[in-house]
Amino acid sequence: MKPFSVYVHIPFCNVKCNYCDFYVVIKHEKKGALLYSLLREIDYFAEIYHDKGYLQTIYFGGGTPSLVEPNFLYQIIQKLTKIYKYPEDIEVTIESNPNTIDEQKLKEFLSIGINRLSIGVQSFLDEDLKYLTRDHDSKTALKSIETAAKAGFENINIDLMFSIPGQTLDDWKETLRIAVQQPVKHISAYSLTLEPGTSLYYQSKKGIIYLPSIEQDADMYEFTMDFLPEHGFVQYEVSNFAKPSYESIHNLNYWYRINYLGFGPSSHSLWDNRRWHNYRNISRYIEKVNEQKHAIKDEEFLNPTEIYNERIYLGLRSRGINLKQLEEEFNINLLKHEERFFKELIENGFAVVENDMLRLTKKGYLLVDEICEQLML
Ligand code: SF4
Structure with missing residues (x-):
């Protein structure tokens, strides 16, 4: 049996950040219906894939999955691990934001089998966070990391972002300098990209905000690639750095083009040469799962040339x-x-x-x- 990964999209957020292109829902009233649909959708795919792979990683992404109760996530983990074979050290990650976690909740996450925590810090400078309309400040970000470590999370990732409007190379250096002093094992460092449809994109088009230049962006990225390895974080992919043996298996599986099943609105899946994605709307998603047990909006079957190109693209961005x-x-x-x-x-x-x-x-x-x-x- 081949390994595969599962991604579960929990779309709830407290606010929509101005640069965000993910499928996000601010009203949380459909939480119960979403859980019911996720469990049904998992059952539907189990009929096809239950004996075709072993489950190596589960990733709760979003949105902000740390906004839902641990029991919500527990029911999903329980269902998946009842259906599929999985290794004892299965990697289970949850994405979170600094102001959505407290020690009690984090301990409950640990107790239901979540063993990797990813915190959307983005920056340790308040000015940057304001530009990104994040609903946390640098103090909350630092506190959340400290709380996570205190609760018992050993495998912590923080997401950071550079090329933020108004950010200088010195600002970015300061964020990285603070980052490497934290009890984290993994750092994802992304350059901000302006996605059409986001409010930051329109502000930039109208000349209200200016992003750092391409040269400044390259300087920040080059500095990151020098600085993080000097502090023990090995670069194993274009944007990801980890202490030895703390690379995200879920990430690596994606780059190795290992199969994955995505559940929830807007999620994507890949199994061999079949790719598909779900409806990007929570009501539509729930309605479709009720009707037909899945919510596939589109699917395609890749030809050998397309698979070859994916291998090149994914390999060169990661370990080769x-x-x-x-x-x-x-x-x-x-x-x-x-x-x-x-x-x-x-x-x-x-x-x-x-x-x-x-x-x-x-x-x-x-x-x-x-x-x-x-x-x-
Ligand atoms: S917290 Fe993350 S997922 Fe939610 S709106 Fe902001 S960037 Fe998007």
Whole structure:
């Protein structure tokens, strides 16, 4: 049996941040109906996949899943672990925001089997948090990490963001300096992207706010790639850094193109060459699950070229491409196929080949999109 992951989308948030492109619901009155639908949806897919894989990770994402009661999450974990085989050390992650957790709740999360906590800190500077319209300040962020550690969470991630309007390189350095002093094992550091449809996007279009320039963004990213490893956080993917053996298995599974089932509104799934996603509306989602036990809005079956391109794209963004496996699967010797291009990449320090793995260097990560474009069919 092959490993697979589960993602459960809990869309509730207290406020909608101005840059957020996720499917989020501010009113929480459909909580009960959502839980009922999630359990039904899990049952529906169990009929197809119960003997086809073992469950390696569960990830509660959102939204802000830490807003729901531990019992809500417990019922989902119970159902999944009754249906699927799973290892003793199954990784179960919950996303949270600093002002939605207290010691009691965190202890309850631990007691139901959640063993990895991800906190949406974004910045340790109040000015940045105001620009992002986050509903917490830096003091609350620090307190939440301290509380999580005190409650017994050992595996804590914090999400941080750079290229925030008004943010300077020194501001970002200060956030990172504070971050590495915290009892966290994993740091996700993302550059803010303006997604069409978000209010920050329109503010930028109208010239109300200005993002740091491309050069400033690259400086912040380069600094991150130097600074975090100097403090023991190894970069294992474009945006993720972890203390040794604390890489997120859920993340890695995604980058290795391991199968995953997504439950809840707007969630995505992949099983071999089949990809599908759910309705991005909680009422529609609930209605569809009631009608037909699932809420698939669209699905597609990928052809070998599309799968090959995904392997290139995902591999180069993370730990690299296994050249031997790629050749076995697609009968393409990548190095020979793009001989001149690779010669240049390797000679100029953008990529390395070690033990049949082709991976990008720090310098290469800066050009990952351009390199992928060249290699995809
Ligand atoms: S807390 Fe996260 S999911 Fe919720 S609105 Fe803000 S960015 Fe989006």
